[in-house]
Amino acid sequence: MKNYKIRILLVAIIAFSVVLISWFKQTPHGDNFKISCNVCHSSKGWHVDKEIYSFDHDKTKMPLLGQHAKTDCKLCHPTLIFSEAKTECTACHKDVHESTVGQECKRCHSSNSWLVENITQIHQQSRFPLIGVHATVECSQCHKSETFLRFEVISTDCFNCHSNDYNATTQPNHAASGFSTRCDDCHNVYSNGWQGDGFNHKFFPLTQGHSVSTCVTCHTNGTYSGLSRECFSCHQTDYNSTSNPNHQTLNFQTVCTDCHSTRPGWNPANYKQHDSQYFRIYSGAHDGKWSSCTECHANTNDYSIFSCLGCHAHNKTSMDREHQGKSGYSYTSEACLHCHHR
Incomplete structure (x- = not known):
């Protein structure tokens, strides 16, 4: 009986010790x-x-x-x-964007401020990178909401934002001409405007002399498709009015690029065929020795007539003596060319 009481006492002491230890170890x-x-x-x-x-x-x-x-x-x-x-950010911070840009504040904001200073760089990671003039517009111009803080996913199709621009354009009239509603088919998305370098005319580069200020310079009748790319279709008046040399009289080719580049003013003009068809003036001894056709061709109505004596001034008497006994010699430019074909 005595041992039983001792056992009961030991169990009670142990239980109390466990409770006491647990009580002392409690932490809020x-x-x-x-x-x-x-x-x-x-x-x-x-x-x-x-x-x-x-x-x-x-x-x-x-x-x-x-x-x-x-x-x-x-x-x-x-x-x-x-x-x-x-x-999580939203555990402490109210999502003013209402889940339209995800749950991670750090994608746009830093722990220093709610202000976003690199929105353009952030937008580069989206389906619609902000390039050209798009990098300068206010967010609310595309992302329209009552709070200006909701950024719903919107279409990336040009027409979704620019339908008013398309329909209001009259020069040329986009709607009447049936132009594509994809702005980037014609306009450069890297540009800061609709015109100038903002217009994509790669099928016929508008460079140098062709850098016109308005479409109607070439598209005179309001037609914007099917126009000929042949030089003569636009430059017939230039061709017919040229007198030095007279293109019509000499029956020059109507392909302007045979002699001209697209630089303004038609100069420099290079008739490279002259070397192979007539006489070397772009190579050999005469390369760089002349500046105008009229230096050799004084008669601009007949370019088959030429003179060597304008540059090579010789004395007929001395030339006759020097060429005495030479077959076919005569004191003429034609005879000079026959022997001195350089």
């Missing part, structure tokens, strides 16, 4: 809290003692950066069980 920060009390508290009391406080929040899943370092702990930790605090 939760059962899984492993940090020693003296990291934040001292014997002065349970308030946080800033003199000995050594807890490093940067070693947690939520380093305190930017504005977070200045925030009152209680705003994120409403209870003393610190592990219950969420690390």
